[in-house]
Amino acid sequence: MDKLQIVGGKRLQGDISVSGAKNAALPILCAGLLTAGDLHLSNVPRLHDVRTMLKLLEKTGLKVTQDDEKVTMNGSAIDTLEAPYELVKTMRASILVLGPLLARFGEAKVSLPGGCAIGSRPVDQHIKGLRAMGAEITIEGGYIYAKAKKLKGARIHTDMITVTGTENLLMAATLAEGETVLENAAREPEVTDLANLLVAMGAKIEGIGTDRLVIQGVAELHGAQHAVISDRIEAATFLCAVAATGGDIVLTNTRTDIFDVALDKLREIGLQLTVGGDTIRAKMDGRPRPVSFRTTEYPGFPTDMQAQFMAVNTIADGASKVTETIFENRFMHVQEMNRLGAQISTEGNTAFIKGVARLVGAPVMATDLRASASLVIAGMAAEGTTLIDRIYHLDRGYDRMEVKLSAVGADIVRIK
Ligand SMILES: CC(=O)N[C@H]1[C@@H](OP(=O)(O)OP(=O)(O)OC[C@H]2O[C@@H](n3ccc(=O)[nH]c3=O)[C@H](O)[C@@H]2O)O[C@H](CO)[C@@H](O)[C@@H]1O
Ligand SMILES: C=C(OP(=O)(O)O)C(=O)O
Numbered sequence: 001m002d003k004l005q006i007v008g009g010k011r012l013q014g015d016i017s018v019s020g021a022k023n024a025a026l027p028i029l030c031a032g033l034l035t036a037g038d039l040h041l042s043n044v045p046r047l048h049d050v051r052t053m054l055k056l057l058e059k060t061g062l063k064v065t066q067d068d069e070k071v072t073m074n075g076s077a078i079d080t081l082e083a084p085y086e087l088v089k090t091m092r093a094s095i096l097v098l099g100p101l102l103a104r105f106g107e108a109k110v111s112l113p114g115g116c117a118i119g120s121r122p123v124d125q126h127i128k129g130l131r132a133m134g135a136e137i138t139i140e141g142g143y144i145y146a147k148a149k150k151l152k153g154a155r156i157h158t159d160m161i162t163v164t165g166t167e168n169l170l171m172a173a174t175l176a177e178g179e180t181v182l183e184n185a186a187r188e189p190e191v192t193d194l195a196n197l198l199v200a201m202g203a204k205i206e207g208i209g210t211d212r213l214v215i216q217g218v219a220e221l222h223g224a225q226h227a228v229i230s231d232r233i234e235a236a237t238f239l240c241a242v243a244a245t246g247g248d249i250v251l252t253n254t255r256t257d258i259f260d261v262a263l264d265k266l267r268e269i270g271l272q273l274t275v276g277g278d279t280i281r282a283k284m285d286g287r288p289r290p291v292s293f294r295t296t297e298y299p300g301f302p303t304d305m306q307a308q309f310m311a312v313n314t315i316a317d318g319a320s321k322v323t324e325t326i327f328e329n330r331f332m333h334v335q336e337m338n339r340l341g342a343q344i345s346t347e348g349n350t351a352f353i354k355g356v357a358r359l360v361g362a363p364v365m366a367t368d369l370r371a372s373a374s375l376v377i378a379g380m381a382a383e384g385t386t387l388i389d390r391i392y393h394l395d396r397g398y399d400r401m402e403v404k405l406s407a408v409g410a411d412i413v414r415i416k
Contacts, residue, residue, distance in 0.1 A: 006388070015249070015408070021234075033057070041070065044228055166182060166186040166213070202222050292321040314342035317355055341356060365390055
């Protein structure tokens with residue numbers, strides 16, 4: 001199992017190119033199931049999750065050709081309407097094949113994703129929405145069996161805002177008969193990116209970027225070209241890294257208009273940001289200021305940045321309070337950060353962080369994707385050597401993070 005070895009205390013200096021967004025690429029790849037035409041995708045990040053999704057899609061009969069960050073898909077010979085447990089268990093986003101398969105072929109068998117480290121993460125809202133569109137759904141032996149001769153448009157109000165739930169129902173609605181209204185829809189830029197691709201494929205969608213999506217079903221969708229949006233979570237992770245180590249970096253291939261409150265919080269920390277077009281320059285000198293926040297849906301503070309900001313707070317000049325409202329178990333990095341000398345205590349879904357003057361390197365264990373990223377940041381800020389185990393979590397969602405960081409001065413190596 002690969003590990004990362006980090007010697008902390010190095011300032012960062014130079015340019016980092018941001019990759020395409022994992023959370024946009026995964027649903028967009030599934031949109032290839034909706035058409036017999038060719039989808040030409042670019043800026044597809046080189047991630048383990050993307051490889052898993054392509055493997056899953058190829059099992060259905062979807063033809064995939066890949067040239068680095070370009071992927072072409074053709075769905076004219078799909079003959080297997082199934083997502084098996086072996087692949088779904090490694091990546092929850094696999095549930096995103098359910099809506100497209102059912103809408104285009106009238107049938108799908110998809111393994112239930114099950115819980116994961118950060119929470120139980122049920123998919124009841126995906127199922128509720130598809131049932132409202134006329135699907136017959138049963139759950140047996142850990143699989144969702146869904147059938148519908150033709151999905152029918154419906155008005156669907158999900159009980160909570162769900163990102164992949166919105167994406168699954170949106171894709172299903174593009175090929176349903178009549179009008180579907182999705183109320184309480186997720187407004188994340190990654191949902192918008194998917195919706196823009198669907199429109200390029202011939203879908204009729206109004207309200208893109210709002211919490212009310214109105215979709216007029218069409219008989220079929222055609223091929224299209226699309227560049228996946230830049231990853232705002234990867235970008236903000238690098239900005240947290242420079243906030244923790246000090247330095248001067250420029251992020252390229254980013255999109256400043258899709259950022260949430262994270263950029264304001266980084267300014268509050270003391271990061272000097274110069275934002276323009278597709279670049280962000282970030283300069284940091286001295287100790288970070290502590291920031292308190294509460295995670296919420298977009299455009300609020302993203303849960304996917306909670307752990308990385310907490311890493312910065314551990315060495316801030318003062319105390320902070322972080323409340324996690326999206327997932328019930330997303331504080332597993334706390335114990336590991338405390339092993340590095342951080343002073344964090346938790347009470348329910350709130351963490352109280354007392355900033356310390358220095359962290360000291362130690363062996364730690366990555367428990368999930370963003371927890372892994374937060375340990376990389378803490379390790380880069382710590383004195384001495386930190387060894388991070390189980391970095392397969394990191395590889396799910398970051399494209400060669402250690403290569404990008406060592407190119408700007410970090411002392412970080414992968415140990416095979
Ligand atoms: C591939 C992808 O895009 N993953 C993102 C997506 O995950 P994902 O789409 O799985 O997260 P959701 O937005 O669905 O989850 C939000 C909350 O709703 C709950 N819920 C969701 C659906 C449902 O049917 N029932 C239910 O109870 C979840 O358990 C969670 O507490 O959004 C999360 C919240 O921004 C991000 O952390 C993930 O990075
Ligand atoms: C929780 C995340 O991803 P996923 O939904 O793919 O598990 C994440 O990207 O932080």
